[in-house]
Amino acid sequence: xxxxxxxxxxxxxxxxxxxxxxxxxxxxxxxxxxxxxxxxxxxxxxxxxxxxxxxxxxxxxxxxxxxxxxxxxxxxxxxxxxxxxxxxxxxxxxxxxxxxxxxxxxxxxxxxxxxxxxxxxxxxxxxxxxxxxxxxxxxxxxxxxxxxxxxxxxxxxxxxxxxxxxxxxxxxxxxxxxxxxxxxxxxxxxxxxxxxxxxxxxxxxxxxxxxxxxxxxxxxxxxxxxxxxxxxxxxxxxxxxxxxxxxxxxxxxx
Numbered sequence: 001x002x003x004x005x006x007x008x009x010x011x012x013x014x015x016x017x018x019x020x021x022x023x024x025x026x027x028x029x030x031x032x033x034x035x036x037x038x039x040x041x042x043x044x045x046x047x048x049x050x051x052x053x054x055x056x057x058x059x060x061x062x063x064x065x066x067x068x069x070x071x072x073x074x075x076x077x078x079x080x081x082x083x084x085x086x087x088x089x090x091x092x093x094x095x096x097x098x099x100x101x102x103x104x105x106x107x108x109x110x111x112x113x114x115x116x117x118x119x120x121x122x123x124x125x126x127x128x129x130x131x132x133x134x135x136x137x138x139x140x141x142x143x144x145x146x147x148x149x150x151x152x153x154x155x156x157x158x159x160x161x162x163x164x165x166x167x168x169x170x171x172x173x174x175x176x177x178x179x180x181x182x183x184x185x186x187x188x189x190x191x192x193x194x195x196x197x198x199x200x201x202x203x204x205x206x207x208x209x210x211x212x213x214x215x216x217x218x219x220x221x222x223x224x225x226x227x228x229x230x231x232x233x234x235x236x237x238x239x240x241x242x243x244x245x246x247x248x249x250x251x252x253x254x
Contacts, residue, residue, distance in 0.1 A: 005231060006031030009083040011076060013066050013115060014093035016040040018188030019134060022224035023090055028054040030228070032088065035060040035079030037072075039093075066093045066111035067103060076118040086122045088231055091115040092134040096190045101150035108154035113161060120169075120176060128175025132230045133158050137184040137242060140252065155182070159240055166238030177237040179230040182252070184244045185217040216245040 010027045014020035015036035024034045028050060036047055036059060047061040060082050064075040080086045091112040097104050112133050123129035138148060139155030162180040169176050226249050230236050240252040 008087040010088035011035040016043040022220035067106035089119040131178040179239040
């Protein structure tokens with residue numbers, strides 16, 4: 001599957017705000033139908049707004065805790081039942097909670113793995129599909145994100161899973177592409193939570209991170225453009241796309 005997304009069916013987790021909302025808007029604007037998944041109470045108003053702009057029949061309101069495998073599987077199935085197919089999946093949901101690292105790993109990593117297997121089960125074997133997993137620059141450079149080791153571990157896991165699954169799918173002859181995007185700081189609620197934790201850290205940690213990382217943040221809409229590229233460019237499979245405020249988009253080589 002490549003090229004235009006008009007008439008295709010997408011599912012986006014973490015769709016109530018930030019990158020997930022910006023991506024959902026891009027997909028709808030391009031003519032896709034979207035199953036919007038989030039645990040946030042803002043999801044309903046988000047879907048209502050998108051429905052008014054792009055047509056209520058093109059957006060599915062799917063409240064769900066992505067850390068609950070059964071609930072997530074049901075939301076995937078509901079998307080296909082409502083729209084008739086499943087062609088695009090953006091595993092984007094994430095939290096920032098180093099104290100509750102078990103929950104963090106379930107939301108940030110386990111749900112990506114579950115979402116990928118759900119997509120493989122529901123996507124057409126003939127037409128195939130595409131999956132984009134939202135990682136982070138923290139997954140590529142964990143040494144510069146020492147204030148969030150559990151978050152960095154989860155995001156590194158997404159990159160490893162994406163690369164391994166690309167080879168797995170390819171060797172099995174399954175027509176599903178899988179890619180990952182790795183943004184630096186983005187203007188989202190998650191980054192605001194990260195900032196609170198960061199500035200509560202001991203001064204040596206603050207100094208070390210500040211010396212090696214930019215504090216500038218990007219707009220979610222910019223990251224959504226990168227996700228759309230990974231969706232529509234048929235040459236991208238197993239691609240890891242890094243996004244930085246000073247350098248823009250860069251593909252990470254092996």
